[in-house]
Amino acid sequence: MHSALAPLRDHLLSARDPRSAVRWLRREPIDRTLRAMAHGEKPISHEAINELPQSTRVRYFRRMLIAAGTLPAIDVRLNDLEIRSRAFIDTLPAEQAIIVTRFFNWETLRKLRRRSPGRPISVGMANVHSSELHKIAAFLAWLDDHDLDLPTLEQVTVDRYLAHHDPNRTIGRFLNWAARHRITTRIDVPRSPSTASPVTIDEEALWEKVDILLHDKSTPMSSRIIGLFLLVFAQPIRDSVRLRREDVQVTEGYVKVQFGTTPVILPPPIADLLTEHLDMTRDQRPYVGVSPGWLFEGVMPEQHLSEASIRFNLNKHGLHARIIKRARLDHLVQVLPASIVADITGVTVNTAIRHSANTGAGWGAYPELRRHESALDANE
Template identity: 30%
Template sequence: MIVQRARNGEPALCQDCYRTPEAVCHRCGRTRPCYHARTDKPVCGPCTERPAATCTRCRRQRPISAHWPLGAVCQTCYLKILHTPAECALCHGTHPLTGRAASGAGLCGPCAGYPVDYACACCGRTGYLHAAGRCAYCVLDDRLRTLLTGPDGQITAQLLPLLEVFSQVDNPADAIERCAGSPSLRLLAQLAASGEPLTHESLDAFGSGMSVNYLRDLLVHSRVLPPQADDVERIPAWLETQLATRPAHHGTLMRPFLHWFLLKRARRRATNRPYKASDEYGLRARLGQALHLLKWLDDQYLALNALNQHVLDIWLSEGTTARRDISYFLTWTAARRLTGSLTVPPRPADQPTSFLDEDNQWPLLQRCLTDTTLPLDTRCIAALSLLYGLPLQRLRHLTCDQLERTAKGDTVLKIGSSPLPLPPPLADLLTRLATAPPPRRRSAFQSPDGETQPAYLFPGVSPGRPVSPQTIRSRLKSLGITARPTRNSALVALASDFPAVIVADYLGMHISTTTRWVNYIRKDWATYVAARTEDTKNRAGSSDSGTPTLVRTPGG
């Protein structure tokens, strides 16, 4: 649709390419895109006067955006009707209902005598027309084809699944905005223009930033690239970024340490359990300590083979207990005779020290279950933390499939080997969350076979990825909840009421972990009983020695 004709040697412009010229608005005095910019009275959009009238649909006094057969409608009702096509009472087709029959039933424009049917000029889909008489899906398809076109003017067969994935998003207008301003999609356009096949290795060449990770998730989710073993396979690219500014001998040591020791162990463990994000954090911590030790040795003008127990103890004493992660690196160097056999003190067993006050715990839980002004996902995350003390990694990986309804009508959550019965208020919240549409800013990308993979209860921004631990912490913090004290208080309550094997069975925790919590509770009670016994003996001894004691008698 041409909105500006060619003139004075300038080409004609369509609605997509036309930009309103900027001028000084004669009403507000600000420099803005203005109508009538070539006249002596330019006016910007906010200052454009539209007559106010009573909207036929919402009955409010608002500026009118359209006059339809059903009456004058404001901007809010205009967009609401166009974005929600429904069945016409006369032709039974799906159209925006811009008219109304005498019975009150909705009618489409042609059936109500209105010439505009709001049908896309390309695909015929009715509803809101995004640009030039086309729907947002057709505009998005054109943008993607331009984005994915290779040097030969064609889209490679490898990238065709992306067109299908984007054609099924819930909010195509949001996807159009991403095509214009997303660094990830700009990187994809750069890779498509090169004409080379896309691989994980070609993405690794761009580092491990957020835009690269988002693009990798999108390509894996759309089956353009094969799946990786979750976050752990991103560690090599992260290491190369760290080694970019370091001496060459650091890379000579760190690359085999990562590939032949850390990743080998991690992949072997993956055969018995799925990867979690904590594995990535653990590997980065071990690599980070090894890099820190190598830099410290360089600053001391010492070679790695000069590292002895005395030098190691000095390095350990200068930092926190996090430096004890160096034991993995020193085990590897000792096995290859790069260093001698060195001893690193083990991490001390941490005892829980911070707890959520019981006077605050239950009011917070009550608020999560009843306060409808809070976001639904935040209420569910906080309630699961307050009741069951689930760690963040377990929370973020919960899927809709783990929520089931039994034959008796009860709702259970499959976390451990036995389904966990949920109280009705929490079951209702989780059921609503599992069946709710995705948030507006997180368009649900579907895989080419039409199945959403995977269906996380708490989806993240990247396709096919759960919400990040940092996001969960911030949501809990918005309610005044800190993750660690909340988890400690919930586990103390469970360990004091149930045997260790029951807690492990329902929550999917290791039996040794639940046993430590039960023993911690028992030790606390044993210490209390011993203290009371000792206090009673002291009081009895003081009374026998003739020391006066205060005895409170009824009424005394």
């Protein structure tokens, strides 16, 4: 046994179903790659896996090696974004590739790598940055088609481009970066006006969706619970999937969940559903290794449930997370002070205040009212 692969061997020996482990080991490119690593033909490294055709199976293989301690932990989605982006850049003409590479390395990657190790990028974030490169490449191709270039770019040229293409922040961000690096002159890209309405869904409609998720057993329980957290407590899916079992407190009479600073007592129907989920998964062993403690465990080794799977299940009920969250926050700030909404939901106070202002909520004077009441009490 190659000494560096011994941790993986021990990890796989803990599998709850040895036959599944054997079948997984025989699949390509797992079989061929592990044999090459064991014989010293390939280094046991992330770089060796980067050379494989990227797929869900290869991503699972990488996460298995990380979970076993055979490879160091990395942000797998960020690594995938790098591979996908460099493959795309390789298809561009040389001059465009140079510019896009500089932007990707020094603007996108530099900022993403500053994130703390405990905050890997999401699937949505990876897709946004990947799409960003395609939009920039399309803009540069348009310049080439019209015999134009960045050093001589003028405001009227950008205005003409934006008049025939959807205005978006990507081009503005790219041109600001290019101006800072003296690749082009300063160009103004107007921002698209916000079309967000203060309350997009009335409260009765939200509670109708709550009733659907409480009783629809055709939807996976994890998706139902996370959807209820969204509908009732304005919890983003990205935050709910990262909840750990330790964030839930179950005692006689109530169930609490720590979304923000202050734990929230769940209403009985949601508490019952979450308690059922906890009972069903308490003794459930992971495929291999030790449970990492996620409240909603995913299929990838040591990973929580994916946001994409939750969104897919909720979209079938017409539940679009961003719209629902905004609507629920708009309702909450009309019945609670912004500071309390921030404490129980985990949003920033400034976000809660902004929703309060947008909806014309009367809680803005809450501190002043309290001081006035205290003064009256003191005088009595």
